[in-house]
Amino acid sequence: MITKRIIPCLDVKNGRVVKGVNFEGLSDVSSPVELGKFYSDNGADELVFYDITASSDGRAIFTDILKEVASTIFIPLTVGGGINTLGDFDRVLKCGADKVSVNSGAIKNPNLIYEAAKRYGDQCVVLSADVKRVNGKFTVFAKGGRENTGMDALDWIKRGVDNGAGEIVLNSIDTDGVKGGFDIEMLSAVCDIVSVPVIASGGAGNIGHFVELFNTLPKVDAGLAASIFHFGEVSIKDLKQQLKLNGIPVRII
Amino acid sequence: MVVIVDYGVGNLFSLKSSFKAIGVDAICSSDKEVIKSADKIILPGVGAFEDASYKLFSSGLAEVVINQAKKGVPLLGICLGMQLLFDKSYEYGEHKGLGLISGGIRPISDVLPKNLKIPHIGWNALSFTKKSKIFKYLNEGDCVYFVHSYYGANCLGSVSATTEYGATLTAAVENGNVYGCQFHPEKSGEVGLKILKAFCESEG
Numbered sequence: 001m002i003t004k005r006i007i008p009c010l011d012v013k014n015g016r017v018v019k020g021v022n023f024e025g026l027s028d029v030s031s032p033v034e035l036g037k038f039y040s041d042n043g044a045d046e047l048v049f050y051d052i053t054a055s056s057d058g059r060a061i062f063t064d065i066l067k068e069v070a071s072t073i074f075i076p077l078t079v080g081g082g083i084n085t086l087g088d089f090d091r092v093l094k095c096g097a098d099k100v101s102v103n104s105g106a107i108k109n110p111n112l113i114y115e116a117a118k119r120y121g122d123q124c125v126v127l128s129a130d131v132k133r134v135n136g137k138f139t140v141f142a143k144g145g146r147e148n149t150g151m152d153a154l155d156w157i158k159r160g161v162d163n164g165a166g167e168i169v170l171n172s173i174d175t176d177g178v179k180g181g182f183d184i185e186m187l188s189a190v191c192d193i194v195s196v197p198v199i200a201s202g203g204a205g206n207i208g209h210f211v212e213l214f215n216t217l218p219k220v221d222a223g224l225a226a227s228i229f230h231f232g233e234v235s236i237k238d239l240k241q242q243l244k245l246n247g248i249p250v251r252i253i
Numbered sequence: 254m255v256v257i258v259d260y261g262v263g264n265l266f267s268l269k270s271s272f273k274a275i276g277v278d279a280i281c282s283s284d285k286e287v288i289k290s291a292d293k294i295i296l297p298g299v300g301a302f303e304d305a306s307y308k309l310f311s312s313g314l315a316e317v318v319i320n321q322a323k324k325g326v327p328l329l330g331i332c333l334g335m336q337l338l339f340d341k342s343y344e345y346g347e348h349k350g351l352g353l354i355s356g357g358i359r360p361i362s363d364v365l366p367k368n369l370k371i372p373h374i375g376w377n378a379l380s381f382t383k384k385s386k387i388f389k390y391l392n393e394g395d396c397v398y399f400v401h402s403y404y405g406a407n408c409l410g411s412v413s414a415t416t417e418y419g420a421t422l423t424a425a426v427e428n429g430n431v432y433g434c435q436f437h438p439e440k441s442g443e444v445g446l447k448i449l450k451a452f453c454e455s456e457g
Contacts, residue, residue, distance in 0.1 A: 001417055003376045003396060040442065045376055071270035076398060076440050096266040098440065121300055123372055123400045166372070195370055221375065251376045251396040253442065 003249045004214050005045035005222035006236055007199065008229040010035060012081075013052045015061035017230075033068050039229070040073040043236045043253050047073065048101065048169075048224065051081035063095050070096020080128055084108065089116050093124070101126040101169060104142045106160065107149055117164025122196075127165035129157055131186060132173035138186060145173045153186075154193055161194045168194060169224060171201040179205025179228070182213045187220055197221035204228055207242045214248045255279040255453060256291035258318060260308045262333070263299040271439040275450045285317045293453060294318060294326055298333030302342040302358060302403070305333055306349060319351055327430045327455045328353070329387070335426065335433030336403060344403055353431045356408030361401070364420040372402040377416045377436075379424055385413040386455045387432050388425075390447035397424070397434075397441040397448075404435065430455070 011018045016030040036047055049069070051062045059082060070077055079092040080101030089100050100120075106112045106127060117125045130141045131153040138153035157168055170190050172183030182203045191198050200213055201224040210223050228234045240250045255272055257265055259281040272279035279295070282288060296318060298305050309315040322328045330338045339350045342358035350358070362371055376396040381388060399416065405423035413432075414425035426433040432452060438445035 001378065002373065003378075005375055067266075070267055071273065074267065074271050074274065074439055074445055075442050093264055094266065096264070096270070098267075123374060166374075197370060197374060221370075 001249045002221075003045070003251045004220075004243065005199075006043070006210075006239060006250070007046045007048055007078075007222050007224040008039045008044050008236070009048040009050060009201075009224050009226045010230075011050045011052050011226070012062055012065065014058045015065050018052065032065050033072055036069045036073050039236065040075050043240055043251070044075065045222070045251060046076045046078060048078045048080065049097075050101075051079065053082070063091060066092060066095040066097060078126055080126070084112070086112075086115055086119065089120060089124075093120065099124055099126050099167070101128045103128040103130065104144075107140070107142045107151075110159075110163075113160055113165050114163040117166070122164045122166035125165050126167045126169055126199075127157065127160040128169040128171065129153060129160075130171050130173055133186075138189065141173060145176075154189060157190055158193050161196055165196065167197045167199060167221075169199045169201055172203060175203030176201075178203060181205065181209040182223070184213070184216055187213075187217055191217060191219040199224050201225070204234070207234055207239050210239060210243060211246045211248070214243065215246065254291055255293040255295060256288050257281045257295040257297060258288060258314060259283045260305070260312060260314050262305045262308060263297055265297060268295065268297055268331070268439045271446060271449055272453075275446050275453070277449075277453050283312070283314065285313065288314070288317050289321060291321070292326065293455075294321060294328045296328065296330040296334035296337060298331070298337060300333060302333065302336060302344040302350075303346065303348045305337060306342070309337065309351075310349070315351055319353065322351075322353055322431050325430050327452065328432065329452050330431075330433040331439070332401065332435060332437055335435050336405065338426070338431060338433045339405060339408065342403065354405070354408055354411050354426050354428050354433060356411065356426075357406055358403045359406040361404050361418070361420075361422060363406075364404075364422070366419045369419040372400055373418045373422070374400045376441075377418060377424075379414045379416060381414050383413050383427070385425070385427050385432075387427075387448050387451045388414065389451050391444060395444045397436040397438070397444055399424075399436045401435055405433075
């Protein structure tokens, strides 16, 4: 039986993980390589590295770091942030990324998903969507959630999948950072319209929220979170044990 | 020396790194003489069968790989590389494979219940159907990472491991010194590294 995936997300700026973490036993708590290894050793099923660097120098450092991570950790790696062209896909895939996540880049250039899926395969293209309710309607936001595109989120996601996106990361801006649980209503609406894996993001505050997610929405394939893992509020090992006890299939290492 | 056949399909970075992690020298090469000198051969691959098959046969590398396998050199096909070991594939038409494993590659949609997502992507458990040298360090139920929409069919005699995804799917095949994994050992954490290590220790 396919297992539900637990995915920590690391924001990297100028080669360092921002919002540093708080674990014992790590000599360098903002080294992407050390943190990646820590998560991998503790049962993460996949890692997402998000490049939030703005400069081209920072971008070059990021690709070097990615290479180092990819030669140390042997689980799937997804890279996002600053992916605007096929050249960006090429750059990160050559450094060992398995999947590439597009967000604002796909909004600026709607052909990006189609072109990338044609060249690298659907399994390689992840559409990450930042979605917020505006007047009761699920609406897509760009630029890290700062800019309202006015686009209907369900239409946008459906179109992305039709163009070849092989996975969806749905980040609910409404629940993000609140730690009150995943946005079940929004996730349910997306699961109903797509046939590719859906990764839930935004709102996880404790283990119970993951249990609720997978129990309520069996169609959701994975849960993604950042700060609760980074700050040690939830350990992936404990989380997986609890999921298992609740009858949810997970990979235990 | 382990040689990873580089025929222009897919990204070999992780595969090369995973051999390094288990302390084995592996090189990527498209040079026939280098492949002939290998004591272990890895056939990788992602993407479409037709394109990969064309590249292997038109470059003459298919012939070298087949000959070396028939001489007893251990050969491991990974993902699309496993599918290429078969007689043929029915992915968008009918295309010739290396013929080292009897059977054909068919869409998983043929056997899956309608409500399941395709591709089969993620970590799934292995169930062993025969004792295999390359799984000697593994336990029943160990999880490995899959990404595929096609599977090995009509190959019952060669199946060494299966996985459950609405149906029982071929996860690994074996015929003498020829091995194939539908999943990605190089993306399957410690379990995957143990498979590569065991393969490197096999004598054919």
